[in-house]
Amino acid sequence: MEYFFHGTGNGEEALNKMLQIIESGGIKSKNMRNEDYDTLFNGDDYVSVARWCYDVMPGYNAGLESSFYGWIFNMPCFIIDGDIEAIHATRVERPYSFDHNKDRVSQFIDEWHVKDEIPLDKIVGIALPFSWIKQSKRSLLKILEILKHAKDNNWQVYNSDMSLIESIANEELIYGPKRLGKKNIASY
Secondary structure, three states: OOEEEEEOOOOHHHHHHHHHHHHHOEEEOHHHHOOOOOOOOOOOOEEEEEEOOOOOOOOOOHHHHOHHHHHHOOOOEEEEEOOOOOEEOEEOOOOOOOOOOOOOEEOOOOEEEEEOEEEHHHEEEEEEOHHHHHOOHHHHHHHHHHHHHHHHOOOEEEEOOOOHHHHHHOOOOOEOOOOOOHHHOOOO
8 A cells, every 4th residue: 555544543532633643734743742751662753654555565464564454444534645755663572672763673563653744735534433423422422523624635534444445445435535545555
């Protein structure tokens, strides 16, 4: 797949994080957000993104070794233009002693790192777990607010409760112009 994906986590807090990213103008590294928390392998100056690679990398435990299955699948995420400058992180076993500002490493086989920020104009779509609408009125209201931003930014919207990669390949979107589609699937 020619796209990168950036997940915002699980639960209602993931919807809040998605809104914060949109309102801040982009997906920013820890240093650009001026926040202090553990950023795992991407470190202080990089944003972690996943790239779909399962059809070309068989024979590993996708559930444990996959950023896509850990942070994207069935969760809110941004779909990012594949033309951004990203560094493929070298897979290492945990625990691993590293310097966040030097090594581009990850425990995941499909993780990439983007320096500093991914601006909103590099986002081509979003995926939302629409089953969360049933969880609470707050979730519904946040999803509706996110959908308004998607409309304003001309983003495609997918249901991440379904097979996201297959939905993109078959242009089974919830909203937006049909512009991702099969021509952008590397080897699906």
